[in-house]
Structures are given as structure tokens and as C-alpha cells.
Amino acid sequence: MTELLKNREIEKILGQLPRRLVVDAIREALEQYRSVLLNPPHSASKRVSDTAAAIRDAVVEQVKESLRRFQTPSIHPVINATGIPLHTNLGRAPLSDQAAAAMYEAARNYVNLELDLKTGTRGSRQVHLSELLRKLTGAEDALVVNNNAAAVLLCLNTLADGREVIVSRGELVEIGGSFRLPDIMKKSGATLVEVGTTNRTYVRDYADAITDRTALILRVHPSNYAQKGYIHRVSLRELAELARERGVTLLNDAGSGALFRTEEHGLPTEPFIPDEVSAGSDLVTFSGDKLLGGPQAGIILGRRDLILEMKRNPLYRAVRVDKVIIAGLEATLRAYLLCCEGTPQGSPSPPSRHEAPLGIPIVRMLLENPADVRSRAEVLAATLADVVEGWFTVSVEDSTTEVGGGSLPLAEIPTSVVRLSPRTDRPAPVSVNRFSSLLRNATPPIIGRILQESVILDAKTIREDQIPITIETIKSILAKEPFAF
Numbered sequence: 001m002t003e004l005l006k007n008r009e010i011e012k013i014l015g016q017l018p019r020r021l022v023v024d025a026i027r028e029a030l031e032q033y034r035s036v037l038l039n040p041p042h043s044a045s046k047r048v049s050d051t052a053a054a055i056r057d058a059v060v061e062q063v064k065e066s067l068r069r070f071q072t073p074s075i076h077p078v079i080n081a082t083g084i085p086l087h088t089n090l091g092r093a094p095l096s097d098q099a100a101a102a103m104y105e106a107a108r109n110y111v112n113l114e115l116d117l118k119t120g121t122r123g124s125r126q127v128h129l130s131e132l133l134r135k136l137t138g139a140e141d142a143l144v145v146n147n148n149a150a151a152v153l154l155c156l157n158t159l160a161d162g163r164e165v166i167v168s169r170g171e172l173v174e175i176g177g178s179f180r181l182p183d184i185m186k187k188s189g190a191t192l193v194e195v196g197t198t199n200r201t202y203v204r205d206y207a208d209a210i211t212d213r214t215a216l217i218l219r220v221h222p223s224n225y226a227q228k229g230y231i232h233r234v235s236l237r238e239l240a241e242l243a244r245e246r247g248v249t250l251l252n253d254a255g256s257g258a259l260f261r262t263e264e265h266g267l268p269t270e271p272f273i274p275d276e277v278s279a280g281s282d283l284v285t286f287s288g289d290k291l292l293g294g295p296q297a298g299i300i301l302g303r304r305d306l307i308l309e310m311k312r313n314p315l316y317r318a319v320r321v322d323k324v325i326i327a328g329l330e331a332t333l334r335a336y337l338l339c340c341e342g343t344p345q346g347s348p349s350p351p352s353r354h355e356a357p358l359g360i361p362i363v364r365m366l367l368e369n370p371a372d373v374r375s376r377a378e379v380l381a382a383t384l385a386d387v388v389e390g391w392f393t394v395s396v397e398d399s400t401t402e403v404g405g406g407s408l409p410l411a412e413i414p415t416s417v418v419r420l421s422p423r424t425d426r427p428a429p430v431s432v433n434r435f436s437s438l439l440r441n442a443t444p445p446i447i448g449r450i451l452q453e454s455v456i457l458d459a460k461t462i463r464e465d466q467i468p469i470t471i472e473t474i475k476s477i478l479a480k481e482p483f484a485f
Contacts, residue, residue, distance in 0.1 A: 029062040079466050081448040083415050083458025085365045086405030092289045093362040099331040106327035113323045128326050132333040137274045139301035150319040151285040151298030156188035158313045160215035165190045168201040171220035200232040210246050221255030223406040240280025249282045256407035257286025259336045260356040265367050268411050290405045293360035294332035295325050370414040377416035377459035380467050387475045392420040415460035442473045
């Protein structure tokens with residue numbers, strides 16, 4: 001350790017970084033090298049005979065690399081070439097310029113988060129969103145928390161802790177990461193009552209299960225799967241009527257949620273949130289970072305008295321959103337409000353028609369003309385053909401992709417892809433797995449996919465301004481020597 005701290009390169013680093021950080025990096029590098037020397041793998045057995053100078057140089061390089069990684073942000077932009085617009089692993093919906101700007105300004109400044117500027121007294125952070133949500137959906141009131149799972153959890157814990165909640169067996173969904181609805185219900189303190197069968201549930205099944213211990217009927221949007229064939233699902237209006245007759249609250253988890261009618265744009269039908277409210281739901285929850293195209297949030301709409309109960313729940317403080325999320329979501333909702341048509345002046349009803357705001361990236365991607373996607377693919381392929389000559393053949397193909405994020409699971413979105421196929425006339429053909437790995441670890445990372453021994457770059461999710469960056473990144477990968485696939 002003493003000798004390494006005197007090393008010229010380490011001394012230079014000590015002039016730039018805290019000593020403790022450098023010492024920890026040296027200690028970790030020495031421990032890793034010691035482990036290799038004591039238990040060498042077959043491929044590294046020759047290192048046992050390394051000289052002290054060689055060991056020192058190797059440790060110094062490892063320390064430098066470790067500290068470089070520490071100084072580099074772990075989360076950074078990537079180029080999404082998968083073609084999946086709502087890719088959960090890549091952060092779901094990219095934000096509009098207006099939402100991003102609003103979040104930036106909120107982050108770097110003090111804001112009137114909980115201050116009523118007219119009276120000078122303390123206010124509520126929810127007022128920045130509740131009026132917009134009421135105008136857009138026709139709901140009595142609204143509450144925003146940090147994601148849809150939190151929204152459902154807060155509803156259940158507030159209204160059904162120690163009581164029963166009725167759910168159809170066909171709606172006991174599991175979402176990404178093995179996250180299951182029954183687990184949320186258990187944590188909320190509610191008791192799950194399953195009714196019906198996996199494929200067929202009738203209104204009588206719900207009615208027969210209602211007792212004096214029933215707090216809620218929970219309707220769950222299947223989200224990331226769909227049933228076909230011999231099925232029956234009770235309509236929302238039927239459930240609402242039953243709930244009113246029996247004095248039970250109806251909680252409707254609408255999943256992705258949409259503020260434009262997807263079927264009017266050639267997409268499968270996704271719950272249109274104003275319809276979910278007007279059909280009789282007491283409460284409706286949905287995500288903010290899926291089809292809405294905003295930041296991660298869970299939105300709760302419904303009866304004012306129920307929303308007030310949730311605001312009084314101590315759990316609400318644990319799941320509330322901060323000023324940055326509020327700013328981004330407000331900008332997103334305003335974009336929708338400016339696209340609404342047909343609202344009578346002074347009417348409390350939601351707009352009769354919601355246009356799709358194309359300024360929101362996820363909406364624009366879903367509704368984009370396939371010819372425009374094809375054009376981007378052809379521009380990318382034309383330049384790449386020269387860059388990868390000798391390594392790959394390049395072609396453009398029409399294809400389909402999925403929406404992702406548990407949204408519109410049956411939708412096949414038209415797209416165009418650039419296929420990079422290894423040249424078979426080379427002595428040692430390129431490994432597509434190796435090339436895909438190099439793309440992922442480039443700067444910026446390019447996340448594509450592998451299909452039929454080819455690397456696929458899907459133009460659906462590659463912005464026009466990202467095409468030159470993609471080309472330069474691939475060019476730099478191929479220019480490195482030695483380039484061993």
C-alpha cells in the first residue's frame with residue numbers, strides 16, 4: 001500500500017480525488033489480485049510468476065479503471081434501437097421537451113410547492129395537478145402518488161384494511177419483476193376474496209361474495225396479457241351498478257390508462273380514462289409514465305370524500321410525489337388539455353373529444369406514419385453500408401413491434417428495421433453476440449436486438465437526431481484495433 005501511494009500516477013490521482021476514495025480503490029484491487037494469485041483460474045495461471053513491477057502496474061491500472069467508473073454517472077442516456085417505445089428497462093416513456101424543461105426549472109429553484117401565493121399560507125402540493133385532472137377526466141377529485149402500485153396500495157389500505165376485497169380470478173395479474181397483485185393486497189391489510197374462474201366471471205359471482213365484511217370490489221386491467229376464446233368479463237357498468245346497490249366501493253385499476261381514444265388511431269382499445277370515470281367507478285387509478293407519456297406517477301381519480309380519506313392516511317406521506325414529478329406531470333397534462341375539443345364553456349363535464357398530443361414522444365411514436373419510420377431506417381442504412389463494409393451486409397425490412405410497458409399487449413405496431421448480417425465470405429465471421437455487447441457498452445450505448453443471427457436496429461425508437469450519433473458510434477467500434485469478434 002505504501003509503495004503504491006508513492007506511485008507517480010497514484011500521486012496524480014490523489015491530487016484530484018479524496019485520499020480515502022483512492023486508498024479504498026487500492027485496497028480492493030490488491031485484494032482481487034491476491035485472490036487470483038492464490039486461486040488462479042487455468043487461463044491466468046501464468047500470472048503467478050508475475051514480477052513485482054508487473055503486479056504493481058496491473059494494480060495501478062485496475063485502480064485507475066475503478067476510479068474512472070466511480071466518476072462516471074451510472075445512469076445515462078442510451079439509444080433505444082429495440083423498437084419498443086415503452087421499454088421498462090430503458091425508463092419507459094421519454095418526456096416532452098416542455099415536461100423536461102419544467103422538471104429542470106423545478107429542480108434548480110425553490111418553487112411554490114405547498115405555498116398559496118394569494119394568501120401566503122400553507123397550501124397543498126396536489127392543487128397543481130388536481131384541477132387539470134378534473135378538467136380532463138370529469139372526476140370529482142384527484143390525488144397523485146409515486147406509481148400505480150402505490151396508488152392501488154393507498155386505496156386498499158385506506159378503504160379496506162382489515163376487510164375484504166373481491167377480485168375476479170382472471171384479474172389476479174403479475175406484472176414485471178414477479179410483482180403480483182395479491183402481494184400488494186396482503187401488504188395493504190386487506191383480505192383477498194377470489195371469484196369466478198380464470199376465464200369466465202359473472203356479475204352473480206361478485207354478488208354472491210359480498211358480505212358485511214366487504215369493503216371493495218376491485219377491477220383490474222389485465223395490462224400485459226390478454227384472454228381470447230371462451231371468456232366472459234363483467235362490464236364496468238354492471239359492476240358499478242352492483243356496487244351502488246350493495247353499498248360497496250368500486251376501485252378500478254385502469255393500468256396504462258389513456259387520455260386519447262386509441263381505437264380511433266388504428267390501435268387496440270385501451271381504457272379511455274374519462275369513460276372509466278363516467279361509467280360509475282368510485283375510484284380509478286392508472287400510470288403516468290406509460291400511455292400518458294409523463295414522468296413516473298400513480299394517478300387516483302374519483303369521489304372527493306374517498307380522496308380526502310386517502311390524504312389523511314399516514315401512508316400517503318410515504319408515497320407522495322415531489323416537486324420535480326409534479327412539474328413534469330403538470331406540463332404533460334397541459335399538453336392534453338390544449339388538444340381537447342368540444343367542451344361546453346363552464347361545463348363540469350370532461351371534453352367530448354380528446355385529440356392526441358403529438359408533442360408527447362410516446363404518442364407521436366405510436367401514431368407515426370410508417371413511411372416516416374421507413375425513411376429514417378433508409379437514411380441510417382445508407383450510411384451504415386459504407387461504415388460496416390467488409391463486416392456486415394445491410395438491409396432495410398418492414399416489420400412490427402410491440403408497445404411495451406404492459407400496454408396494448410395485442411398491438412402490432414408497424415415499423416422498419418435495419419438488419420446487420422455478418423459477412424459469410426470472411427475467414428472468421430463476426431459474432432453478433434460480441435457486436436451486440438460492444439454496442440451496449442459504447443458511448444452512448446446502443447440497445448438493439450438479435451434476430452436470426454443478425455443485429456437489428458429498429459428505427460421506430462431511434463430519433464432523427466440520433467442517426468448521426470448511431471453511425472459515429474458504430475464507426476468508432478469498428479475502427480478499434482485489434483478488433484476481435
